[in-house]
Amino acid sequence: MYRVGDKVTVHDTMQSGYTYRLDAPMGEEFDPAFQPHFTPKEMLELGVFEGKYMNDCRDEFPADWFEHAKISDRADVSLNYFKIKSRQSLQVWRQKGWIIEPDVRGWFQWYCRYYLGRRIPEIDAWQIKRWKAFARHAGQIRAHCDPGNLDCRPRQRQALLQWSHDPFI
Numbered sequence: 001m002y003r004v005g006d007k008v009t010v011h012d013t014m015q016s017g018y019t020y021r022l023d024a025p026m027g028e029e030f031d032p033a034f035q036p037h038f039t040p041k042e043m044l045e046l047g048v049f050e051g052k053y054m055n056d057c058r059d060e061f062p063a064d065w066f067e068h069a070k071i072s073d074r075a076d077v078s079l080n081y082f083k084i085k086s087r088q089s090l091q092v093w094r095q096k097g098w099i100i101e102p103d104v105r106g107w108f109q110w111y112c113r114y115y116l117g118r119r120i121p122e123i124d125a126w127q128i129k130r131w132k133a134f135a136r137h138a139g140q141i142r143a144h145c146d147p148g149n150l151d152c153r154p155r156q157r158q159a160l161l162q163w164s165h166d167p168f169i
Contacts, residue, residue, distance in 0.1 A: 001062045002022055002117065004025055005021065008060060008116070010060050011059070013056045014057075015104050020113065020118045020120075021118070022116055023118065024119055026062075027115055028117075029117075031124060031128055033132065034131060036131070037165055037166045040108070040111060040112045041069075043162070043164060045069055047161075048070075048158075048161060048162045050077055050085065051071050051072035051076050052071075052073075052075040053105070054069075054071065054105075054108075055073060057105075061112055061116070082157050082167070083154075086162065103127075107127060107130060107131070108162065110127045111131075131164070135165055137160050137165070138160060138166065138169055140153065147169070
């Protein structure tokens with residue numbers, strides 16, 4: 001679908017007319033500090049963000065990402081892998097300064113665009129720093145849960161999945 005050098009123009013309900021260039025092959029040439037556990041496609045198939053995250057921006061991303069994605073027109077906790085609410089509203093994200101242009105939907109939108117091959121060094125560094133910091137939740141699970149007990153700390157496990165960390169530890 002996409003190749004290095006292609007330009008992607010976004011037209012969805014939250015962003016229209018934003019264009020970016022792909023500087024790396026899809027799924028390759030990541031910063032060495034950034035080693036996500038899942039691809040965006042895998043995350044969507046497992047169930048993230050109550051199915052409500054990317055239902056209006058499919059045209060921006062490869063169609064195969066959505067073939068088995070758990071997507072809904074309204075938030076549905078049952079679509080999350082761990083069947084638990086584990087997200088805050090965009091309003092909260094904005095208030096906390098977690099949303100920066102041009103990724104008006106936050107970290108996962110940044111990751112999807114990064115995975116496609118878009119590179120913006122300053123933004124990439126900031127988002128990768130946030131991703132690395134999120135790993136602390138895996139430490140909480142290791143400290144408080146028996147190995148393999150997926151019923152222990154499901155909210156943190158769902159959050160780890162939504163940040164492309166391994167929630168099955």
